[in-house]
Every structure is written in structure tokens, then in C-alpha cells.
Amino acid sequence: MYYLKQKNYDEFTCIADKCPENCCSFWQIMVDDESLSKYEKMAEADDRIRNALDIQGKCFRQTDGGCNFLDPDGLCHLQRTYGETALCDTCRSYPRHVEEFENVREYTLTLSCPEAARMLLNDTSPMELVISEDDEDEEFEDFDYILYDKLTEAREKIKNFVQDRSIDILTRMKAMLVFAKELQEKLDDDDIFGMDDVQLMSGETSDSDPLKTEVFDSAFEFERLKHISSVLFRLEPLHDDWMDIAGGIWDKVFSDSAELEKVKALMERHAVPAEQILMFFVYTYFCGAVYDDWIYSKIAIAVYSTIWIFCMLYAGGGDCAAGSDQITGTFSHNETDSLIKAAWSYARETEHSDVNLDLLEGWFMDNM
Template identity: 35%
Template sequence: MQITKPTFYKEFSCIAGACPDTCCAGWQIMIDEKSLQKYRRFKGSFRNRLHNDIDWKEHSFCQYDKRCAFLNEDNLCDIYSEAGKDMLCDTCRKYPRHIEEFEGLREYSLSLSCPEAARIFLSHKEKITFFTREVAAPEETFDDFDYFLFTALMDTRDYLFSVIQDRSIPVRLRRQKLLACAHDFQLSLDKNELFQWEDICDRHQKSGYGEKFLNKIQKWNNDHPVSSEQPSKDSTSDTVSLLALCKQIWRTVIPQMEVLRPGWHTYLRKTLVPLYGSCQNDTELTEIYAAFAHDYPDWTVHEEQLLLYWIYTYFCGAVYDDQIFAKVKMAVVCTFMIHELAIGTWLKNNRHFTFEDMISICYRFSRELEHSDPNLNEIERLMDEEDVFDFRNLLTI
């Protein structure tokens, strides 16, 4: 069995009561069967509470006001303090460590939804790297696992990593290359022509970011006129209005998502209104973007790291559903949404923005998306089916 981890993986250590938020509120915490057996057999004065505050039918901890029943007023776990750390269930013991399972491979990451994990991740200004090693562990066989496709996805992801981390190139062009590659890879998979993947990589490497690549992007735009369902065109050009497009992305995504924490929609409204409400046209919006980039230059590195995070965590999952392009679109859109929340926060705070603000935005966004399988499935469906997430539009944002 092989395992892959980011090099910063072991830097994480729970900061417990010093954490600005808690991982024990806002979602249902499921209990593994082994832990349930331990809770059933537990002896001592804590036994009654343990038994009364577990939903044995749902295999989860009870909640009060969306908080785990065992989360005390100091945001510490009573199971840990009363019964010991060995009594924590798998979910509580492992979080924020996240595992993606493939045949013969486990990929570990730290979830962006944890404030301390987000701090560790975002504080790395150097290029993020990963290590893979063999471990003695039984290998599980997955039914109908397409190993040929998985190998192609792994090789493709390595190439996408190199695109994302090429700091000699402006991030905007890196995003466009990322989308163009994924678009071409999806076409080859749809045509059952996986043998062309190496040629696609070679072609994109040779075209680089020069005139040939830019001409290809322009040709794609010319060959795919904007649908009537798309946001309105700017009256002064033949391109989609950036301001209208940005608003439409939020209007398309947010109503379809379940809310995990009370106040999420209020937070979005209070954060985004200062941004979009202050702009009358694309020129004003791009001027605000430029001013934020000037005031918070670390965003360039954060954008690179965030794109890498989404691609590392979800891209190879396409082996199970063939949704290559949708997963890359999701990476671009999620990074875009965090960017807009950052600028909205900057404006709301009188053009003041800190690293702590960025951490807060990332873990709040991640908690609403990544801790809900329905939300993850829905956003991927939207990427695949909604016109607003057309390739041409995503080249624009």
C-alpha cells in the first residue's frame, strides 16, 4: 500500500481551547461501529451521560443548538477529559486529517475547514510538495476500479500541479491553462481515447503561454457563442459582463446548497454587498481587484495554494465518475469565491485585510462545502450542467 501526504502534514497539532472556532458544532458527527461498541461497554460515572447523549439509531452524537452534546462551555470535549483520548471516535480522532481512498493508494491531507490546518496551509509561501511511501497494510480491492484511467489521472494531475506552481507565469494565465488542459482531457475521455493523454500534455507543454496558446483560447471563444441564458453582455464589447457573471455565479451556487451553520447567508450578504454594491460596471470592479491585489500581495500565493488544494483533494476522484472538467472547474470557482469574500471583507473593513481574515474566510467556506456530501455533489453537478460555468465564462473570471 502506498500513502501520499503533503510535506507539512505532520505540522498539525490541535490547539484545543485556543482555537478561534470549534470542529464540534455545525454538523452531525457520525460514530464508527468500533467506537459505538466501546461506548456501550463503558463503565464509571460518565456512563449515563455517554449513553444518554448518543443517538444510537443514527450512530451519531446528539446535538443541542447545533453543538455536540459533549462540547462544553470552554469548547473542549468532555469525552476526552472524562474518559480519555482513546475514547474518541474515528471522526474526532482523525479530524482535520482527510483521506481519499484508491486501489493501492491512500492520499492524506489537512482539511481547510480547520482554522489551525488552514493557518498551516496558507502560511507556506514556498511551493507545496508531497511525498509518497510504501507502508505495510492490506490492500483493498475496489470493484470495477479502472486502473488505466487512474494512472492517466495521476500523471495528468502531476502536470496540472506544474502548471499551477509555475510562478514565472501570471496566475490568470495559469488558470486558463488549467482549464484548457482539463477541457481537452475530458474530451479525450468522453471519446474513449485515453491513449491521447500524453499527446495532449506534450501539446500543452509545447504551446506554453505564448501566441499559440492564446490564439487557441481566442479560437475557442469565437467558436462558442454565449448562450442567451448567460449573464448579459457588456454594452461596449462582445464579451460577457464580468460584474454580471460574478453575481450570477453566486446566485447559481448558493441557493442550491444546504446550510450547515446558522448565519451563513447573512455572512455572505454582509460580505458581498460591499463588493458588488459598490460597482456599476466592469471597469470599477477591475479597479477594486487591482487595489486589493496591491494592498494584499500575498493573495497571489494563496490563490496558487488554494488551486493546488482543490486539485490534490478531488481531481483523481474522477476515476469513479469521469468528471475531470467539473472537478477542475470546481477548483477555479471555489478559489474565485474565496477571492470575492476576501475583497468584500477588505472593503467592509475600510480596506484593511489581514492573514487572520484569510484564514477565517477559508475555513468558513470549506465548512459549508466540504462537510456536506450533498453540497460537494451539487457543486460538481452545477459545474457540469449550468451554462454560467461554461469554459468561456471561467476564462473570464
């Protein structure tokens, strides 16, 4: 078995009561069966557990949008009283994310955790997955190993291109979309080995294919981006503020094409964290296309999520000279810290809702 782990994965430590918005807020925490029976027994001697546990719903009850185990000081009653081993699978593993493929496990730290987002976006070295191996062997029924192989090769091409800092970040992003569209067309035509021939175009090496050039040139055109971004209003709001955030982006960024140009300039100014966000989404989701054949939507999620995170930063911070805003709230007045907050706020809205992820993927496939 191969294990691919995000660099710094093992260095993650929860900052608990210092966290600006801990993971016990807003999300419904589902409890695995083993933990549920353990809690049922513990509840006989602990009123707090009895009141917090929703046995039928297999989850923890919430009060005012927070888990009932959350104490006023921001710490967890379960962990404080019984130690980390008392936590259910969800609480013990978060923010660690695992993708499972035949004989491969890929581990990343989700961007929705403020500390994981800080670690990633403050790191200026390229994001990597570190490989290790053991003698474990497994077989998945109907696993398409050939497609998985092609996807990992394509992901390597994306990585090499996206982490080439001699190319401006917007060019890198546009090229990702063209590349993904071409890969998708090969797969849809059952030309799986043709995926080997697909390359990323830089835009500077004027490509002879006018269709590819058109996709490249129109990718971030104002009306197209405005249309793509209208999906933000259709997301299931997981946080009370989501509709205000989406409305803020709409009013500020999509009121005038000159505003969008300022967002693009902001991305160029923060090209390194933009690259880290792109690679986070690529590493976390791209190879999942082996299960649903949707390649384009995985890359579109990476590209447009990165743009929307910068739109959040811009919409919240005016011209972002100070980086202070309603999005960053009291978190920080530093522009990079504001970007980190925009990143985890966005990821909270999308990454932990299958409804929202499915909606985004379907939207991108319809608007390829």
C-alpha cells in the same frame, strides 16, 4: 502500496480551546458502529454520555449548534475524561482526509480546520505530497487503473503549471479551466490516451485553437462569474451565517464589474496563498474523477472556490486595506489572517456536505 501525504501532515496539532471555531460546532458528528457499542456500555455509568448519544441516529446530539460533549471551555468531555482513545473515528481522524485508490492512499489536511488552514496559507513554499511505499498490496474491483494513471499525469502537469510563480495567478487559473475542459472532452470521446497530448495554455503563447482561446478569455468575465456564483445561494447552509455571507458577496462583488476587478487585484496581491488553496483542492479531489469521470467539475471547484474565498474576504473587508470585517469578526485585523478565516469558513460550508459537493459538481458540469 503508495502513501502520498501532504507536506507537514504529521506536524498537525489541534489547538483545542484556542481554536476560533472548533470542529464540534455546527456539524452533525456521525459515530462508527464500533465506537457506538463502546459508548452504549460507557453510558451505563456516565449520564453525560447517555444524554449526548443518539443511538438510533448513530450520532452525537447537539445543543445550540454544538456537540453535547463540548464543555464551556471549548474542550471535549469525552477526551478530557477518557483520553483520545475514547474518541470515535470521525473525531479522532479530523482534520485528516484520506482518498483511497487501488494501492494508493492520499492524505491531506482539510481546509475547514482553522489550524490546518493556517498551516497551509502561512506556508510560502509550494504544496507537495510526499511519497512513501510499503509491501502491502490490494485490488479494487473494477478500478480503472489506466484512467487513474492519466489523471495523476494530468495532476502533475497542473501542479507544475500552477506553481509556476512567473505566471500571474489569474492566468494560471484560467488555464486550469481550459485544460480541464479539454481533458473532459477527451474522456467523453473515449480518447483516454489523447489525454496525454493535452497541455496547459498560458495565454501569452497565443493558442491557435479559437475555442480554447474563447474559454480562456471569458472564464472570469463579469456576467459569467455572476451566473456561476448564483449557485452559492443554493447550497445547503451548514452555518447560520451562510446566507448572509452569500448575500454579502452578491451585493458587494457582483453589483458592478469594477468591484470584481478589485477582487482580482486582491488575488494577485495574495497570489501565493491563492496558489495553495488551488493546489489543496486539486490534491484533495482531482483524482476522484476516476470514480465518476467528472474531471472538469473537480478543477472548477478548485478555481471558483478560490475566487469565492477571495470574494468573501473582499465583501467582508470593504477595500480590504485593513482586512477587518463581519466575516473575520474578532479573529484578526490582519489581511492574511482574514483570508485564512475566509478559507476555513468557506470550506466548512462545502467540504463536509455531500449535498453541497454534489450540487457544485453538477452545476459546473452543466456550465462547462
